[in-house]
Amino acid sequence: MKTQSFYAKRIQPIVFMAVVTIICIILTAALHLYTYDQVKENEQFFVWRSVLDSAAISHDGTPSDVVKLFDQYVTEDGDMYVVNTPEHGRRFVLEQTGPGLWGPITVMIGFEDDKTTLSGVSIVSQTETPGLGARIEEPWFTAQFAGKKGPSFKLVEEGTASQPKEIDSITGATRTSDAFKSIIEKAFVLAGGL
Amino acid sequence: MAKSNLKKTFLTPLGKDNPVFVQILGICSTLAVTNKLDNTLVMTLGVMFTTALSSWTISLLRNWIPSRVRMMVETLVIATYVIIVDIALKAYYPEMWKQLGPYVGLIITNCIVMGRIEAFALQNKPLPSLIDGLASGMGYAYVLLIIAFFRELLGTGTLWGYQVLGSWWTSWAIMIMPPGGFFMLAIFIWIVRENFIKEETNE
Numbered sequence: 001m002k003t004q005s006f007y008a009k010r011i012q013p014i015v016f017m018a019v020v021t022i023i024c025i026i027l028t029a030a031l032h033l034y035t036y037d038q039v040k041e042n043e044q045f046f047v048w049r050s051v052l053d054s055a056a057i058s059h060d061g062t063p064s065d066v067v068k069l070f071d072q073y074v075t076e077d078g079d080m081y082v083v084n085t086p087e088h089g090r091r092f093v094l095e096q097t098g099p100g101l102w103g104p105i106t107v108m109i110g111f112e113d114d115k116t117t118l119s120g121v122s123i124v125s126q127t128e129t130p131g132l133g134a135r136i137e138e139p140w141f142t143a144q145f146a147g148k149k150g151p152s153f154k155l156v157e158e159g160t161a162s163q164p165k166e167i168d169s170i171t172g173a174t175r176t177s178d179a180f181k182s183i184i185e186k187a188f189v190l191a192g193g194l
Numbered sequence: 195m196a197k198s199n200l201k202k203t204f205l206t207p208l209g210k211d212n213p214v215f216v217q218i219l220g221i222c223s224t225l226a227v228t229n230k231l232d233n234t235l236v237m238t239l240g241v242m243f244t245t246a247l248s249s250w251t252i253s254l255l256r257n258w259i260p261s262r263v264r265m266m267v268e269t270l271v272i273a274t275y276v277i278i279v280d281i282a283l284k285a286y287y288p289e290m291w292k293q294l295g296p297y298v299g300l301i302i303t304n305c306i307v308m309g310r311i312e313a314f315a316l317q318n319k320p321l322p323s324l325i326d327g328l329a330s331g332m333g334y335a336y337v338l339l340i341i342a343f344f345r346e347l348l349g350t351g352t353l354w355g356y357q358v359l360g361s362w363w364t365s366w367a368i369m370i371m372p373p374g375g376f377f378m379l380a381i382f383i384w385i386v387r388e389n390f391i392k393e394e395t396n397e
Binding site: 008012013016017020021024027028031032035038039042045046125127129132171172 | 255258259260262263266267270271273274277278281282284285286288292295367370371
């Protein structure tokens with residue numbers, strides 16, 4: 001068995017590793033910088049779209065439309081977005097984060113001017129079970145909140161909510177439904193104090 | 195000769211040496227992302243990209259990599275390609291990036307990627323390595339897509355997000371949860387091994 005020289009045994013692996021590392025870092029860093037603006041734009045787009053959705057302002061889903069409507073109607077006031085449109089009057093949107101079953105759920109919650117009626121809700125981020133708890137993102141679930149009156153709600157079986165204080169829960173995702181309900185209720189407390 | 199070898203390199207991972215149902219590798223992501231077809235497609239494209247290019251890169255470097263830091267270099271190269279996929283998705287397909295969550299990053303630990311590098315790319319020229327990596331990714335991809343097809347169909351009654359089964363269909367919630375992945379994968383492996391794979395009879 002041939003013995004390796006000191007260089008081959010000790011120095012070369014380090015030098016090689018360093019060179020490969022530097023090349024890899026340069027590649028990924030370059031890509032990161034190249035896409036940085038796009039990524040920031042996407043993040044902002046998601047937040048702004050949620051604000052419009054929860055204030056029940058219709059848009060066509062394209063970034064340009066969302067940006068245009070947001071600039072036109074929305075002003076930021078501390079933690080709150082104030083949405084002022086000729087047809088709906090004044091609406092408030094709050095961002096609220098609370099614990100879900102697996103991780104935090106962040107929701108935009110829109111209120112009518114009276115602060116006791118919901119204009120809509122929109123999920124910003126969630127990590128619930130796909131196909132079960134994650135169904136809180138589905139339109140049928142979020143749409144039911146429009147017009148509901150707070151500050152407290154009652155969860156009923158999926159597809160049976162009929163009263164202003166009743167919310168359809170999600171079958172198979174009781175804990176997520178509970179968590180979501182308490183996030184919404186907490187938002188009423190915050191909204192009342194504003 | 196070279197041509198037929200390349201063809202063999204390409205076909206083996208698709209059939210008799212398939213990474214999923216023969217080598218039983220990459221099971222973690224098989225269970226995690228196969229509850230919807232569109233998730234699965236994007237995930238498997240990411241894996242194909244990573245296996246192909248990391249095998250190719252390691253094969254290019256194979257004569258210079260000092261053997262004692264071999265695995266570190268492999269991991270580094272794999273991680274670089276995976277981060278490229280992750281950043282690209284984040285910038286240009288953010289809705290999908292949000293849905294896949296941590297699973298894109300977890301391609302780094304997908305055994306298929308490093309398995310192919312260790313088993314193939316370190317001993318072979320760049321072109322066969324690229325083909326081997328790509329074919330392994332494809333072998334992984336079609337198995338996942340088949341599983342996703344049944345999980346999405348039975349679990350939600352949809353395909354590609356479109357409702358295909360009528361309202362009479364009661365969704366099997368278990369299909370879209372992790373246990374559904376285990377069941378479908380096991381059934382799939384069972385059917386394939388029973389019918390298509392000739393087992394060596396002598397132990």
